[in-house]
Amino acid sequence: GEDVEQSLFLSVREGDSSVINCTYTDSSSTYLYWYKQEPGAGLQLLTYIFSNMDMKQDQRLTVLLNKKDKHLSLRIADTQTGDSAIYFCAESPEAGTASKLTFGTGTRLQVTL
Amino acid sequence: NAGVTQTPKFQVLKTGQSMTLQCAQDMNHNSMYWYRQDPGMGLRLIYYSASEGTTDKGEVPNGYNVSRLNKREFSLRLESAAPSQTSVYFCASRGQGAGNQPQHFGDGTRLSIL
Numbered sequence: 001g002e003d004v005e006q007s008l009f010l011s012v013r014e015g016d017s018s019v020i021n022c023t024y025t026d027s028s029s030t031y032l033y034w035y036k037q038e039p040g041a042g043l044q045l046l047t048y049i050f051s052n053m054d055m056k057q058d059q060r061l062t063v064l065l066n067k068k069d070k071h072l073s074l075r076i077a078d079t080q081t082g083d084s085a086i087y088f089c090a091e092s093p094e095a096g097t098a099s100k101l102t103f104g105t106g107t108r109l110q111v112t113l
Numbered sequence: 114n115a116g117v118t119q120t121p122k123f124q125v126l127k128t129g130q131s132m133t134l135q136c137a138q139d140m141n142h143n144s145m146y147w148y149r150q151d152p153g154m155g156l157r158l159i160y161y162s163a164s165e166g167t168t169d170k171g172e173v174p175n176g177y178n179v180s181r182l183n184k185r186e187f188s189l190r191l192e193s194a195a196p197s198q199t200s201v202y203f204c205a206s207r208g209q210g211a212g213n214q215p216q217h218f219g220d221g222t223r224l225s226i227l
Contacts, residue, residue, distance in 0.1 A: 033215065035218075040220070041220055041221075042203055042218035042219050042220045042221055043156075043203070043205075043218040045215040045216075048215065088155060088156070100146075100161060100171070101156075101216060103148075103156040105153055105154060105155040
């Protein structure tokens with residue numbers, strides 16, 4: 001079955017850039033997503049990228065996709081304390097109505113002063 | 114802007130008790146999902162409903178049942194709770210359309226089985 005892997009923890013200083021990495025195994029992945037989970041809350045969609053794209057930028061967020069290596073990354077520029085959260089990578093192999101997602105284990109981002 | 118509403122937010126059960134987790138969405142979405150979140154394992158799909166009147170098993174369905182009561186509501190039932198079902202449960206919904214329609218999540222139900 002599909003597998004999505006992430007490192008569990010990342011610590012960065014406020015103002016630095018954060019890079020969260022994700023690898024996936026399903027070559028038929030159509031859409032790849034980044035979700036953010038703050039303590040005690042549900043998952044909030046940050047951004048997504050279609051598999052025929054290499055890069056997507058949205059304000060402080062940059063998503064890079066290397067389809068050959070099945071590697072996805074999320075770069076957060078000028079990281080702030082409010083960015084401290086768990087970040088989940090997810091992939092969807094289909095564009096149908098059900099569109100099930102497979103999630104990674106999540107990367108906990110800690111932002112220090 | 115309610116979005117996806119889950120009740121209750123917290124629950125403690127004894128082994129063997131039954132419990133229904135409620136989920137409702139007000140976005141007129143066709144698809145709804147139930148996940149469980151465990152430390153170090155991300156979110157795993159329990160059951161989903163692609164549209165009103167249909168339900169299908171996900172990755173970890175054993176010990177659970179679901180009901181798609183109507184388009185708005187999708188409930189998850191534990192008939193005989195076990196300690197292994199201690200987890201945080203999330204409900205999500207998704208509108209119809211192309212694959213980039215995101216799933217919208219509720220705030221979760223934190224369930225402890227003693």
